[in-house]
Amino acid sequence: MQATQTTLQPTDTVALRIRQGVSVASLISLVDSAHDEGSIAYWVEATRGAKRGLPDEFGHRNWYQFEVFVDDLWYLISVNTIIAGIERVLNGDTQVNDAIRRSIAQDVAEGLDYGYIDDEALDVIIQVGLFGEIVYG
DSSP, X not given: OOOOXXXXXXXXXXXXXXXXXEEHHHHHHHHHHHHHHOTTTTTOOEEEEEEEOOOOTTSOOOEEEEEEEETTEEEEXXXXXXXXXXXXXXXXXXXXXXXXXXXXXXXXXXXXXXXXOOHHHHHHHHHHHHHSSXXXX
């Protein structure tokens, strides 16, 4: 049986296992922040394959996926990475500082406000989404 992949649009909403709806545009903005703002730069050796979406209402084209080179391997960071990281953190699947877990929970409850989340929390989300745990920092 072949798996099918659904193409998500920025206007879509996805249901997380934590039973909280979050817009795809908000998730994309987190990927964009990770690419542009440097929250993960201290453990990423290189990036490649960055892809931008269509312009938003302000004309900005967010990065929606890119690859990072870490410890001799390439990893894809995308909306799916963000979803996996948020779910694992909020479901308690990995050990995370309680203050960061509460911060992420509050941000998700508020709909991520188009990606407004602090760098430390975003770093945790991405590491947990990629590796299943916090490896760096």
